[in-house]
Amino acid sequence: MATAGPGQAGAAVGSFAPPYTLLFPPAPPNAFSEKPTLIAATLQGCSPPTESQSHSDSSEPMRTISGSPPTFAALTSRRALAQRIRQIEAALLKDGTGRCFPTFYTMNTSPEVDRSAREILASEQVTNIFGSLNAAVKDKGLEKDLVRHICDLGAAVRSQLQPSRPQSHYGTFVRMENVRMDNDAADPEVNKVDIFVRGSNPSADANVNHWSNVVAFIEVKRTTGGDLTEQTALQCLRYARKMCHYRPVTSHIHFMTWCGSLVRLWYLDAVIFGCSEALDTHERSDRIEIVKILRLLCLEDHCALLTGYWDLAAQSQLKIEANEAADIKAHTIHVPVQSLYIRPGPFRTRTAIFASAVDGVMRERVIIVKASWVAFHLVAHELMILVAIQKDPVMRQGLPLAPVPVGLAEIPADFQRMTSDRLTPGSASAFPARAMCALVTRQHLGDPIGKYTSSRRLANLHKQFAEQLLVLARGEIHYRDINDGNMRVLRGDEDTLLIIDLGNARMGLCPRGQPRLPEAEATIKAAADDTRSGTPEFLPVCITKVAAAVQSWNEAMKSLSERILFLRKDAGRDAGSFAEKSRRAIIKSLPTLHKTLREAAVHSHRFIDDLESATYLHLWQTARRSDESHARIWTESMSEKLLKQNVKLSLWENWESMDTTMNDLCKDTGRKWRKTMLALQKTIRGAQKQVRKEIGLHFTREVTLETLKTRVQALEASSFSCEVQDIVNRLLQTENGLVPNKVLPTEVKCFETCIQLLKDAAEQTEDGDAQMESEDEQMEDEVEVIEDEGEETEDEVEEIGDEDEQMEDEDEQMEDELEQMKEVGAEQKMRAPMRGSQQTRRWRKRRYGRDVDEGSRLDDDVSGPPEAGLTIGPQKLSPDK
Known part of the structure; x- marks a missing residue:
C-alpha cells in the first residue's frame, strides 16, 4: 500500500484530498485465467513465503482438549457441525471461484491520515504492543494470545484517536472466544469469528452480540501458513455471508486477516473480492500502513467507506x-x-x-x-x-x-x-x-406451497399457473423463472395461486433491459439470456441447443472480426483491395452464421416452454410430498435427474423414462395422476415440435443464403469500414422478423389442452379419493366379517381340542386295560380279542362318526389303536397262535 503525497492527493480532488482512497488497479492482459480458482493465481505468485499451515488453522471445529473423552452427543454434534461447514464452504467455493480480482487492493491516504498514523505508532503503548505481537509469533504461542494482543492494539489506536472527547462504542474490538452470538444459537461455532468490530454498544446483556452490529471482522491465524490460502478465504466468506444476512442492504464489506506476522486488508461486494499486499509487523513502514487500516476500522467518520449499509x-x-x-x-x-x-x-x-x-x-x-x-x-x-x-x-x-x-x-x-x-x-x-x-x-403476500399439499390441490394450482402463463403469453411476456419460490399461494387462501417476481421475465424477442437492438443481435442475446434466466433444475431442454448455437455464433463472429482486422492492416490505404477481400471473408462465414442463427432462433425460449418447466416443478413438488423417511432422498434424486441435461432430455422425450421416474420417486400418487402427467408431456412435446418447425420455415422464408450473398455483393466499399457486428446486422435485417413475436395458435391450443388436463386431474383425483374412501370402508367391513368368522373358527377349534383331550384320556385307560390283559393267563387272552374289538369299534365310532365292522381294515388310519394280538410300543411282535 502506498501513501499519496500532498501534491498527488490534492491533484485528484482539488485542494481537498479524501482521507482514504481504496481501489483495485487495472488488471494486466490475460489476468483472468481460463481455469479460475478461488484465490487469483496472479496474487498467489506474489505472496511472501510462509510457514506450513498447521491442522489447527482449519475452519473445521477443533477437538476439545480435556481430561475426559468427549461424549457421544458431543461427537455427534461436532460431526453435524463439520458437515454444515463443509456444505456452506462448498457452495461458497463454487460461487466465489473466479471472483477474486487479479491485482492487489491499494490504499492511498491523505497527509493528515499519514501524520496521524505515524504519531500513533510512535506512542510507547502501541510500540510495546507490536513488540508483544512479534514475540508471540516468534514463540509460536497460542492463537488466543495473538487475538488478545490485536484487541489491545485496537483499543490503543482508539484511545489515541479520541483523547479529548468521550469514548464512542463504535469501533470496539471484541474477542469472540467466549462470546455468544444470539442469532446463531443453533450453530454458534459455524460463524464464530476471532475478532469483530462493533458498531455500537449492545443494549441487552453485554455477553450477547448481534451480527447486525458488526461493521468489520478480523480472522486470526497463529502462523503465516494461513495467509492467502483457500481455507482462510472460505472462512472469511462465511463471515461476510453472515454480515450480509443480518445487515441488509449492504453494498460492500472490509475485513482483515492476521496470519502470524502477515496482515492483509480485504474487500468484498456482490461481484468481486480481493486483498491487499501482505504487511509485515516486523517492518516499520508496514506497521504504519497497519495503523492506517486500524484507524479505518475504529473511526465512525469512515463507517460508510468501511461497510456500506x-x-x-x-x-x-x-x-x-x-x-x-x-x-x-x-x-x-x-x-x-x-x-x-x-x-x-x-x-x-x-x-x-x-x-x-x-x-x-x-x-x-x-x-x-x-x-x-x-x-x-x-x-x-x-x-x-x-x-x-x-x-x-x-x-x-x-x-x-x-x-x-x-x-x-x-x-x-x-x-x-x-x-x-x-x-x-x-x-x-x-x-x-x-x-x-x-x-x-x-x-x-404469499406463502410457500405446503410440502404435503394433496394431488388434487396441486393439480388445481398448476391449472391456475398455466392460465396465468397464457395471459402473459398473449401479452408477449416470457415468464421463464419457474421455481417453488416464485409459485406461491395467496396468504389466507391456500387454493389461490400467486405468482411473484417478474425480474427474469422477457418482453417479446428482445433480451432483458435492451428493447431496441437489431434483429440478429437481439436474437442471439435473447437466446443467451434464456440460458441463465431461471432455476437450472426447471429450465427447458431446448436450452442445451440454444447454448451451443450461441457459442458457435460468438466464435464465428470473433473469427470473422479478427480476419477483417487483419485484412484492414494488411491492405493499408488500398480501400478497394480491402473491400473485396472483406467481401470474400464475409461470404465464406455466411453458412456458419446462417446455421447458428437459425438454431438460436428455432430453439430459443417459446411461451409453451414455461409449461415444460412447470411440469418439472410439478414432479419435484410431488416427490417432496413423500413420507418423511424418503422425501429428502427422493427430492434430491429428482433434482439430480433434472440437473443432468442428458437425463432430463431422456425424461422429457421418452414417456417410459417419465413413467419410471414417477414410479420410483413419486410413490405417493395414483394411476390417474400419472396418466395426467404423461398426457401433459405428450401434449407439450408435440406442440414444441410443431412450433419449432413453423419457426424454422419462417426463418428460411425470411433469410436464405443466396439472399445474404446477394446483399454482401451489393454492399458499398465504404460499408466495410464499419464494425463487423454492424455489417452482419444490416445483412440479416428482415421485413417480418427472424422469429414470430406473438404467441402462435399452436401454442394457444397447447395451453388450453394442458389447462383442461389439469382441471380434469383435479376433479378426477378428488372423485378418485372419494371412491378410494368408499372402497376402504367396504374393505374394513369385510375385514370385520372375516375377524368374526375367525373368532367362530377359534371356538370350534377349542371344542375339537376338548374332544381330543377326552379321547386321549380314554386311550390311556384302554392302554392300562391292555397291560392287564398281558398279565392274565392264556385262557383269558383267547377272550381278549372280543373285548378289544368292542373297544376298537367304540373308538372308531367316536373318531369317524360311524360304526366300523370288526373285520374291516383302515389302511389309512395309522393313529388308531392296534389290532388285538399286537403289542403296543416301538417293537413289533408276531401274533399269538
Whole structure:
C-alpha cells in the first residue's frame, strides 16, 4: 500500500484530498485465467513465503482438549457441525471461484491520515504492543494470545484517536472466544469469528452480540501458513455471508486477516473480492500502513467507506424516483417497512424483501420493497414489465393479483450503488458490474406451497399457473423463472395461486433491459439470456441447443472480426483491395452464421416452454410430498435427474423414462395422476415440435443464403469500414422478423389442452379419493366379517381340542386295560380279542362318526389303536397262535 503525497492527493480532488482512497488497479492482459480458482493465481505468485499451515488453522471445529473423552452427543454434534461447514464452504467455493480480482487492493491516504498514523505508532503503548505481537509469533504461542494482543492494539489506536472527547462504542474490538452470538444459537461455532468490530454498544446483556452490529471482522491465524490460502478465504466468506444476512442492504464489506506476522486488508461486494499486499509487523513502514487500516476500522467518520449499509427498516418514508418511461413522477410515501426475506449471498443479487406489514395480513396488498444487486441495464426492467401488465386491459384483468408498480426507491447519497466503484477506469472483471435496484410495489403476500399439499390441490394450482402463463403469453411476456419460490399461494387462501417476481421475465424477442437492438443481435442475446434466466433444475431442454448455437455464433463472429482486422492492416490505404477481400471473408462465414442463427432462433425460449418447466416443478413438488423417511432422498434424486441435461432430455422425450421416474420417486400418487402427467408431456412435446418447425420455415422464408450473398455483393466499399457486428446486422435485417413475436395458435391450443388436463386431474383425483374412501370402508367391513368368522373358527377349534383331550384320556385307560390283559393267563387272552374289538369299534365310532365292522381294515388310519394280538410300543411282535 502506498501513501499519496500532498501534491498527488490534492491533484485528484482539488485542494481537498479524501482521507482514504481504496481501489483495485487495472488488471494486466490475460489476468483472468481460463481455469479460475478461488484465490487469483496472479496474487498467489506474489505472496511472501510462509510457514506450513498447521491442522489447527482449519475452519473445521477443533477437538476439545480435556481430561475426559468427549461424549457421544458431543461427537455427534461436532460431526453435524463439520458437515454444515463443509456444505456452506462448498457452495461458497463454487460461487466465489473466479471472483477474486487479479491485482492487489491499494490504499492511498491523505497527509493528515499519514501524520496521524505515524504519531500513533510512535506512542510507547502501541510500540510495546507490536513488540508483544512479534514475540508471540516468534514463540509460536497460542492463537488466543495473538487475538488478545490485536484487541489491545485496537483499543490503543482508539484511545489515541479520541483523547479529548468521550469514548464512542463504535469501533470496539471484541474477542469472540467466549462470546455468544444470539442469532446463531443453533450453530454458534459455524460463524464464530476471532475478532469483530462493533458498531455500537449492545443494549441487552453485554455477553450477547448481534451480527447486525458488526461493521468489520478480523480472522486470526497463529502462523503465516494461513495467509492467502483457500481455507482462510472460505472462512472469511462465511463471515461476510453472515454480515450480509443480518445487515441488509449492504453494498460492500472490509475485513482483515492476521496470519502470524502477515496482515492483509480485504474487500468484498456482490461481484468481486480481493486483498491487499501482505504487511509485515516486523517492518516499520508496514506497521504504519497497519495503523492506517486500524484507524479505518475504529473511526465512525469512515463507517460508510468501511461497510456500506442502507438500513431500510429504520426509515419511516421512501422517496420514489421519477421515471419518464414508466410515467412515474417523483414523490414520497410515508410507510415504515420490516424485513420479510433475505438472501445472504455474499455474491450475486443478495435479494432483500421488506414489507409494510408482515403479520396478520390476509388477502390484501401491502407495500413491498425489493432491494437487489442487478446488472445496470436491468435496474428498471422489472418495473417496466409490471407497468406493461397494468397498462394492458387484458393482462390486468387476467392477472388481478399481479404486483402494482409504485416506482424505484431513491438510493441514499452515501451508499455505494455500483459494484464497479472500487475499480479504476478501464479495469475489467470476470463478472459484469451490478447496481442497486430498490423496486417498490403494492402486492399481496404469499406463502410457500405446503410440502404435503394433496394431488388434487396441486393439480388445481398448476391449472391456475398455466392460465396465468397464457395471459402473459398473449401479452408477449416470457415468464421463464419457474421455481417453488416464485409459485406461491395467496396468504389466507391456500387454493389461490400467486405468482411473484417478474425480474427474469422477457418482453417479446428482445433480451432483458435492451428493447431496441437489431434483429440478429437481439436474437442471439435473447437466446443467451434464456440460458441463465431461471432455476437450472426447471429450465427447458431446448436450452442445451440454444447454448451451443450461441457459442458457435460468438466464435464465428470473433473469427470473422479478427480476419477483417487483419485484412484492414494488411491492405493499408488500398480501400478497394480491402473491400473485396472483406467481401470474400464475409461470404465464406455466411453458412456458419446462417446455421447458428437459425438454431438460436428455432430453439430459443417459446411461451409453451414455461409449461415444460412447470411440469418439472410439478414432479419435484410431488416427490417432496413423500413420507418423511424418503422425501429428502427422493427430492434430491429428482433434482439430480433434472440437473443432468442428458437425463432430463431422456425424461422429457421418452414417456417410459417419465413413467419410471414417477414410479420410483413419486410413490405417493395414483394411476390417474400419472396418466395426467404423461398426457401433459405428450401434449407439450408435440406442440414444441410443431412450433419449432413453423419457426424454422419462417426463418428460411425470411433469410436464405443466396439472399445474404446477394446483399454482401451489393454492399458499398465504404460499408466495410464499419464494425463487423454492424455489417452482419444490416445483412440479416428482415421485413417480418427472424422469429414470430406473438404467441402462435399452436401454442394457444397447447395451453388450453394442458389447462383442461389439469382441471380434469383435479376433479378426477378428488372423485378418485372419494371412491378410494368408499372402497376402504367396504374393505374394513369385510375385514370385520372375516375377524368374526375367525373368532367362530377359534371356538370350534377349542371344542375339537376338548374332544381330543377326552379321547386321549380314554386311550390311556384302554392302554392300562391292555397291560392287564398281558398279565392274565392264556385262557383269558383267547377272550381278549372280543373285548378289544368292542373297544376298537367304540373308538372308531367316536373318531369317524360311524360304526366300523370288526373285520374291516383302515389302511389309512395309522393313529388308531392296534389290532388285538399286537403289542403296543416301538417293537413289533408276531401274533399269538
